[in-house]
Amino acid sequence: MNAAPLSSPRLQRVLEVLADGRPHTTRQIVRRARVMAVNACVAELREHGAVIQCQARRVNGARRFYYTMLKGPKDA
Numbered sequence: 001m002n003a004a005p006l007s008s009p010r011l012q013r014v015l016e017v018l019a020d021g022r023p024h025t026t027r028q029i030v031r032r033a034r035v036m037a038v039n040a041c042v043a044e045l046r047e048h049g050a051v052i053q054c055q056a057r058r059v060n061g062a063r064r065f066y067y068t069m070l071k072g073p074k075d076a
Contacts, residue, residue, distance in 0.1 A: 003047035006073055011048075014041045018052065018069035026065050042067060049074035 004011055013033035017024055029038045042052050051071035057064055 001043060001047055003044040006048050010035055011041060011044060014038070014045065015050075015069075015072070018045075018067060019072070021069060023055070023066035023068045026067070029067065038067070045069075045073055 006012075010033075014029060014035060017029050017032045024032075026038045029041075030036060033041075035041055039054075042054070046052060049071075050069060050073040053068045053070055055066045055068070057066060
């Protein structure tokens with residue numbers, strides 16, 4: 001993978017959302033960080049050493065994905 005640098009504004013916005021260590025849905029991240037490809041951003045952050053858990057849950061019959069950052073990137 002050719003990950004963007006950690007200084008990328010896009011990755012910084014996603015980091016800001018995930019920094020609280022609480023679970024966030026894909027939709028919450030899209031809205032708060034103003035990004036579209038949340039899974040790609042998470043993969044890039046993982047390339048920089050972040051530990052981000054992704055958990056699928058059923059909510060009102062719909063499958064939702066929750067992302068939780070357990071450890072920040074090594075360069076942050």
